[in-house]
Amino acid sequence: MAGLAHSPLEAAALIMDVVPLVMRRMRKEMRSRRMSGLSLPQFRTLIFLRRHEGASLSQVAAHVGVGLPSMSKIIESLVRRDLVTRVTSASDRRCVNLSLSNPGLATVEEARRETEARVAELLAELSHQQRAEVYGAMQALQAAFDGAEPLSKTPRGAAHANH
Template identity: 45%
Template sequence: MVPSLTAQDCARGITEVVPRLMRLIRRQMRRHQPGRLSVPQFRTLLYLHHHPGASLSAVAEHLGVARPTASALVNRLVQRGLVTRNIDPAERRRVVLHLTDAGRQDLEVARRRTEAELAERLAGFRPEELAALAAGLRLLERVAAEVAEPASAGGRAKPAGPRLPEEVEEG
């Protein structure tokens, strides 16, 4: 008999498992990305990928650092040709940030290699386990969708995250 789980049990499980999984993903992505970025630099590229046109303040808030720290970090990414930093023509005191083609390419290489490595780890799972994992990910996506992100650019809606499979085919 499977014991009945409470919302508190699930919350505890999430807070224990998700950080470990994120460390694994970050470690794999850092290992596979071409430029050997620091963790904050890499997190900044990921953030800008999901929030094009984000402000420096939004990046600072995302990283949990002061604005001058974020500015110095972004300057290094600009110098490496991975990010552009421009004045917002509508609001002169605001800086808007975008990935360059090189920044997107570095991220994509790291993402593809990391997903391939994660797929190898999941290859031994039974189809019903993969289906259960996909169902759990959809539920976590619902929880994450309720978390307010800082406005990325002039009130624009945040782009949708990756789409999770509706179901996993057996076979």
């Protein structure tokens, strides 16, 4: 399979073709299963909050990879739907403490289970070796695409706190 000499440019071209495709596919799966009407960013936000009770808006935004205004809006919609609680921090009243509500927890667990199952179903068509390849590739991409400036400097050895 792989093995051949693929330049970074060739790989880049392929990624730019495939990643948006996978993205849309995941979105479509979520919508078609009417996952409580959760979008991907909302979904990822809930997932993060499940593991980081009381996180601040900035922390969530950084992890999900969006700006503060975007995350503020996302949280706003989740709070409105009673999936997330948002309270002002006692220690630093500029911050908010975000947590999953009980319905929020139930929702995220069901949605995650469902969506993962759909994606897994698609992956089940791959061979064991292909799946291992995908897994390894995702880890590599995660390391390469996480953080990191658009270019230039990057002392870049800098550890990538793995969330």
